[in-house]
Amino acid sequence: MKPIPLSKAPIDAAQRKAIKPVLCYPVETLPRPDIGAYRAVREGLKHVRTVVVPARDAATFTVPAGSFFRIVSTEGPQVGDLNLFNQHDLSERFYTGKTRALNGTHLGVGDQLFSSFPSLRPMATITHDTLDWYGFDEFGGSVHDVIGTRCDPYTHNLLSGGGQYHHCCHSNLTRALSASTGLALHDAEPHVHDVLNVFMCTGFTRDTGQYFMKASPVQPGDYLEFFAEIDLLGCLSACPGGDCSAEHSSDTAKCYPLLVEIYEAAQRPEGWVAPVVSGYDRTHGVGV
Numbered sequence: 001m002k003p004i005p006l007s008k009a010p011i012d013a014a015q016r017k018a019i020k021p022v023l024c025y026p027v028e029t030l031p032r033p034d035i036g037a038y039r040a041v042r043e044g045l046k047h048v049r050t051v052v053v054p055a056r057d058a059a060t061f062t063v064p065a066g067s068f069f070r071i072v073s074t075e076g077p078q079v080g081d082l083n084l085f086n087q088h089d090l091s092e093r094f095y096t097g098k099t100r101a102l103n104g105t106h107l108g109v110g111d112q113l114f115s116s117f118p119s120l121r122p123m124a125t126i127t128h129d130t131l132d133w134y135g136f137d138e139f140g141g142s143v144h145d146v147i148g149t150r151c152d153p154y155t156h157n158l159l160s161g162g163g164q165y166h167h168c169c170h171s172n173l174t175r176a177l178s179a180s181t182g183l184a185l186h187d188a189e190p191h192v193h194d195v196l197n198v199f200m201c202t203g204f205t206r207d208t209g210q211y212f213m214k215a216s217p218v219q220p221g222d223y224l225e226f227f228a229e230i231d232l233l234g235c236l237s238a239c240p241g242g243d244c245s246a247e248h249s250s251d252t253a254k255c256y257p258l259l260v261e262i263y264e265a266a267q268r269p270e271g272w273v274a275p276v277v278s279g280y281d282r283t284h285g286v287g288v
């Protein structure tokens with residue numbers, strides 16, 4: 001809850017508050033993918049591999065550039081926390097903050113997941129979403145957000161007065177990344193980053209601006225589909241919050257596995273070119 005204001009409102013407060021907002025990043029200047037060309041390729045997809053993400057745990061997977069992958073709900077409603085890396089360079093990873101600034105709080109078909117500086121390029125493009133009917137509900141909630149971070153044992157420890165819980169998404173992602181890269185646990189941990197909350201239904205309360213969650217509308221068979229713009233290493237955690245209707249960071253919620261299905265495409269989307277890293281010269285004005 002926000003405290004009662006200490007400062008007196010100025011006489012023109014109403015006028016100032018009535019100023020209409022403008023979008024921070026005009027979408028006209030953001031290069032958008034030709035989603036029709038991506039979707040045309042979906043017809044010939046060939047399933048090549050399935051990775052099972054156990055409940056309250058995480059798993060890694062690789063997807064070559066030009067292939068597709070789906071995160072699939074199976075057995076019961078379950079939220080997934082997704083990290084993405086350049087398969088050949090862990091320092092290039094999914095950048096939720098900039099992806100949010102460019103696309104909005106929740107992602108859907110046609111949105112691209114951008115990588116960290118200095119690359120800032122699309123890593124993946126969302127090509128299908130069986131939950132796209134949901135839109136925004138009356139509470140301002142929607143699915144697939146880039147506003148939460150990931151449940152983690154540090155925040156849990158802070159809020160629970162010293163609790164130790166080891167199956168938060170942060171720990172699940174850390175263990176899985178460590179196991180697949182061979183990095184020691186504490187060397188893998190700093191690579192874990194803010195996630196795309198797949199299937200999670202979230203928003204900010206209108207009155208206090210607080211982050212909220214509610215039961216995910218996902219049902220077995222629902223999936224979110226991506227096109228890999230670059231060679232990807234993905235890491236997905238099946239959140240201990242299950243459908244995130246009540247709580248996370250405990251073993252209370254009913255949890256289910258998630259599937260990651262990898263698909264080969266017979267051809268590349270028409271006009272597609274592999275994204276190159278940012279053209280900024282990185283001098284930051286020094287010596288210019």
Ligand SMILES: [Zn+2]
Pocket residue numbers: 081150151168169170238239240241248
């Ligand atoms: Zn989680």
